[in-house]
Structures are given as C-alpha cells and as structure tokens.
Amino acid sequence: MNTTIKAYGAKDSKADLKPLDIERRACGDDDVKIDITYCGVCHSDIHTVRNDWKNSRYPVVPGHEIIGRVIETGKNVTKFKEGDLVGVGCMVDSCQECSACKEDLEQFCEEGMVGTYNGKDKHLGGHTFGGYSTSVVVNKEFVLNIPENIDEKGAAPLLCAGITTWSPLCKWNVKEGDKVGVIGLGGLGHMGVKFANALGAHVVMITTSPDKAKDAKALGAHEVLISKNEDDMKKHSNSFDFILNTIPVGHEMDPYIGLLKRDATMVLVGAVEPLKPFHGGGLILGRKRIAGSLIGGIKETQEMLDFCGEHNIVSDIEVIDMKDINNAYERIIDSDVKYRFVIDMASLKN
Ligand SMILES: [Zn+2]
Ligand SMILES: [Zn+2]
Numbered sequence: 001m002n003t004t005i006k007a008y009g010a011k012d013s014k015a016d017l018k019p020l021d022i023e024r025r026a027c028g029d030d031d032v033k034i035d036i037t038y039c040g041v042c043h044s045d046i047h048t049v050r051n052d053w054k055n056s057r058y059p060v061v062p063g064h065e066i067i068g069r070v071i072e073t074g075k076n077v078t079k080f081k082e083g084d085l086v087g088v089g090c091m092v093d094s095c096q097e098c099s100a101c102k103e104d105l106e107q108f109c110e111e112g113m114v115g116t117y118n119g120k121d122k123h124l125g126g127h128t129f130g131g132y133s134t135s136v137v138v139n140k141e142f143v144l145n146i147p148e149n150i151d152e153k154g155a156a157p158l159l160c161a162g163i164t165t166w167s168p169l170c171k172w173n174v175k176e177g178d179k180v181g182v183i184g185l186g187g188l189g190h191m192g193v194k195f196a197n198a199l200g201a202h203v204v205m206i207t208t209s210p211d212k213a214k215d216a217k218a219l220g221a222h223e224v225l226i227s228k229n230e231d232d233m234k235k236h237s238n239s240f241d242f243i244l245n246t247i248p249v250g251h252e253m254d255p256y257i258g259l260l261k262r263d264a265t266m267v268l269v270g271a272v273e274p275l276k277p278f279h280g281g282g283l284i285l286g287r288k289r290i291a292g293s294l295i296g297g298i299k300e301t302q303e304m305l306d307f308c309g310e311h312n313i314v315s316d317i318e319v320i321d322m323k324d325i326n327n328a329y330e331r332i333i334d335s336d337v338k339y340r341f342v343i344d345m346a347s348l349k350n
Contacts, residue, residue, distance in 0.1 A: 006348055145306075
C-alpha cells in the first residue's frame with residue numbers, strides 16, 4: 001500500500017516552497033524504506049524549483065542529499081537492516097545493464113539515470129519526489145552506508161557536493177605532493193579543499209575575494225591565490241598538476257588554463273552553461289586539458305563515504321528548519337552560507 005507523507009515543494013516556477021502531501025510506494029522486495037533525518041540543500045534544488053533548466057515537473061519536491069535510518073527492508077535486501085544509518089544521493093535508479101551501469105557509472109546510464117527528484121518514477125508513474133520529506137523508498141542498489149562515527153548532519157552534503165568533488169580528484173589520480181588548485185569557495189569548493197588536503201596534495205584555494213583566505217586555510221588550503229591579482233597569477237603560471245573548477249556560472253577560462261602545467265587537466269563541475277570563449281593556444285602550447293565531471297557512481301560514492309569515515313570528514317553546515325527553506329534559497333543565491341544548509345527533518349515531522 002502506498003502511504004501519504006508530509007513534504008515541502010513548489011507548485012510552479014514562481015511559487016515559494018510550501019507544505020504538501022505526497023505518495024510513497026510500499027516497500028518492495030528490492031527496496032529500503034528510510035525515515036529521513038536530515039537533507040542537504042543543493043543549488044540544483046533551486047534551479048529545479050525555478051525551472052532554470054526548462055525541464056521541471058511540478059510539484060517539485062527537491063532534496064538529493066538524504067540521510068536517514070532504515071525502517072523497513074524488502075525480502076531481497078541483505079546489505080541493510082532496520083536502524084542502519086544510510087544515505088541517498090542524486091540517483092534512485094538506472095537500467096543496471098548498459099555499458100555505463102556495468103562500469104559502475106550509473107550517473108551516465110545510457111537509458112538515463114532516475115533522479116532522486118524530477119526523475120521519471122518507474123513505480124508510481126509521474127515523477128520522483130526528493131528528500132524534503134519525512135521518508136523515502138529506494139531500490140537497495142542506490143542506498144549508501146553512512147559511517148556511524150561521522151556527524152550525520154554534516155554527512156548529508158557528501159551525497160552530492162562531496163561526491164561531485166571527490167570523483168574528479170580520484171579519476172585524475174590526485175596524490176600526495178601534487179599541487180592542486182580549487183577554484184571557488186562554496187558548497188563544492190570547500191569539500192574539494194578538504195578532500196585534496198586529506199589526499200596529501202598541496203592545496204591552493206583560488207578565489208576572487210581576499211576575505212575568504214582565512215576560511216580557506218582553516219578548511220585545509222596551504223595557500224590562497226587571489227585570481228584578480230595578476231602578479232600572483234603570473235607567479236603560479238604553468239605550475240598546477242590539477243585544478244578543480246567549481247565556479248557555478250559562465251566565466252573567463254584563459255587565466256586558469258595558464259595556471260596548468262604541461263599535460264595537466266582542469267575539471268569543471270559547476271558551470272552547466274555557456275563558458276566565455278577561450279584561446280586554443282592556451283591548450284595547445286602545453287598539451288593541456290579541460291574536462292567535465294558529473295557526481296559519481298554508487299560504488300565510488302560508497303568509497304568516498306568510507307574515506308570520510310576513516311578521515312572524519314564532513315561538510316561545514318548550517319542546520320535549518322523546513323519552514324525556513326525559502327529564506328535559505330535567497331541566502332544561497334547571495335553566497336551567504338558556510339557552506340551548506342541542511343534541513344533538520346524533525347521540523348517537518350512535528
Ligand atoms: Zn546537488
Ligand atoms: Zn544504464
């Protein structure tokens with residue numbers, strides 16, 4: 001039997017988020033039912049609520065940084081039991097059969113992965129509803145173990161911001177002694193700094209604002225490079241082994257390409273929109289590369305969570321009540337959060 005539960009969502013692209021009721025499917029043989037305790041607030045939530053990517057299905061119930069406790073499992077579920085601390089990230093399903101899925105890259109499923117919200121709901125029809133809600137039912141293959149020793153509130157953003165920055169650092173094999181630049185100090189950038197530091201890299205925070213220097217160092221940056229300072233940019237030219245670019249909007253590329261060493265790569269994880277034109281010579285003279293990266297597969301996400309357990313890494317967060325979500329959106333847009341909002345879901349249950 002389906003159950004009706006409490007959620008928060010938007011009825012159209014102009015509407016504030018408000019309380020609403022949604023349906024969850026009964027826990028099937030391959031499913032895990034989760035009582036949601038915390039849910040992180042990602043910039044993608046705002047883009048979807050406001051239909052910035054022109055693909056939103058309403059009502060939108062966002063939330064893909066879900067933490068909770070298992071309350072029920074189907075008969076085919078062996079990896080999870082009642083009471084386990086678990087997480088759900090950006091995906092709740094994929095075909096499990098295509099070449100991408102077989103290589104543990106469900107985020108690139110050729111049939112299209114099913115988003116945790118705004119995806120096509122294979123079970124109930126209509127579209128999926130995310131973690132701004134009291135519970136969720138998810139296929140066991142898309143449920144992640146959260147190490148019990150880390151703070152569960154701070155773990156929520158690991159499910160999107162964490163894996164988004166972890167995956168490229170691993171794919172490009174960032175290792176001890178590498179000089180790694182992280183551009184932009186927001187939800188993504190602050191995780192990039194923590195991970196690169198824990199991997200033993202020499203971490204340089206690259207930012208436009210000098211007042212972020214102190215915070216960047218507290219998070220694990222060894223140096224701060226102010227990108228507006230041309231002399232400093234020159235001093236660092238052709239010196240980076242790897243750059244993680246988290247800038248969320250279109251921007252000039254040439255100054256950053258100039259920082260890369262020969263054969264080094266800059267990976268974009270923020271700007272899903274047009275970039276400013278850049279000079280081909282910047283890449284050709286030095287065989288440099290620009291690449292993109294999208295979240296990470298389930299296996300890789302679990303590896304990241306296990307790494308966070310071993311190194312005691314979580315996000316820096318500000319906890320809010322569900323009712324304060326609309327104000328939180330405005331503050332995210334103004335970059336007024338250090339560095340991620342996390343909703344305490346008890347505030348929706350009571
Ligand atoms: Zn996200
Ligand atoms: Zn697939």
